[in-house]
Amino acid sequence: MNLQFDTLIFDLDGTLSDPKPGVVNSMNYALTSFGYPPRKESEIAQHIGPPLEKIISLLTDNTDEKHIDELIAKYRERYFEIGYTENSLYPEIRPMLEMLKAEKHRMGICTSKHKTIAERIVQRFKIDIFFEFVDGPTRKASKKSQLKKLLEAKIITKQSMMIGDRAVDLVAARSNSLASAGVLWGYGNQIELSKEKPKFLFKTPIELAQNFIEG
Known part of the structure; x- marks a missing residue:
């Protein structure tokens, strides 16, 4: 031992x-809710790991803290309800x-x-x-x-x-x-x-x- x-x-x-399916689906839910185009699974999956605010900033090319917080809230709206179950x-x-x-x-x-x-x-x-x-x-x-x-x-x-x-x-x-x-x-x-x-x-x-x- x-x-x-x-x-x-x-x-x-x-x-x-x-967590890929849940992260991808919840991220695109948040992005499209704010007028961003949905991203391919591979584009989102490559960023899985770092904190959520960093991932969203990279995907939106935006560093505005308030806007990122709004996107995080929208992401969690779906993830907390169903996204976490799309996990293996x-x-x-x-x-x-x-x-x-x-x-x-x-x-x-x-x-x-x-x-x-x-x-x-x-x-x-x-x-x-x-x-x-x-x-x-x-x-x-x-x-x-x-x-x-x-x-x-x-x-x-x-x-x-x-x-x-x-x-x-x-x-x-x-x-x-x-x-x-x-x-x-x-x-x-x-x-x-x-x-x-x-x-x-x-x-x-x-x-x-x-x-x-x-x-």
């Missing part, structure tokens, strides 16, 4: 679950979590998703039993600031590891002097993740679990 890290902190979107757990995630739990690894979630909806998603998939905490902002916050608050609240320690599929997860970890691991089954690619020099880069959830059990 490898207990080098006292807490394994997982991102949600692109790491534990695939990646293959091997449940076995991975079961393997890690059996070896007594402490686990949590740190996501850019609104805390309420993140909790609904993990409960819907019945994976909430594996996690000590689910952290998501109720107001605008960066992943870096979320991890900082978890450290300040002593929910995690510097011996924790952040695990995610995008560079933003790895950068946030490094900014807080935490180790990180990248996963290649989500929305980031090997080039993006390797640039951030994570301690590990995993191709599958089972490979991840075996590393922390046998490493």
Whole structure:
């Protein structure tokens, strides 16, 4: 059993679950409500991972905070009602979590998703039993600031590891002097993740679990 890290902190979107249909449908609902043309699935999917305000700013080429807040509200209008159900757990995630739990690894979630909806998603998939905490902002916050608050609240320690599929997860970890691991089954690619020099880069959830059990 490898207990080098006292807490394994997982991102949600692109790491534990695939949110693409719900994100794409809800984003186009928001965009068209404000007169923007709908975007192709691939155009939206490439931005999944960072905070919502950043994604919307990129898709609309607009930085007006009030306007972006209005678009976020419209997006959440649909996402909170139905979008979060258009979400699927990646293959091997449940076995991975079961393997890690059996070896007594402490686990949590740190996501850019609104805390309420993140909790609904993990409960819907019945994976909430594996996690000590689910952290998501109720107001605008960066992943870096979320991890900082978890450290300040002593929910995690510097011996924790952040695990995610995008560079933003790895950068946030490094900014807080935490180790990180990248996963290649989500929305980031090997080039993006390797640039951030994570301690590990995993191709599958089972490979991840075996590393922390046998490493």
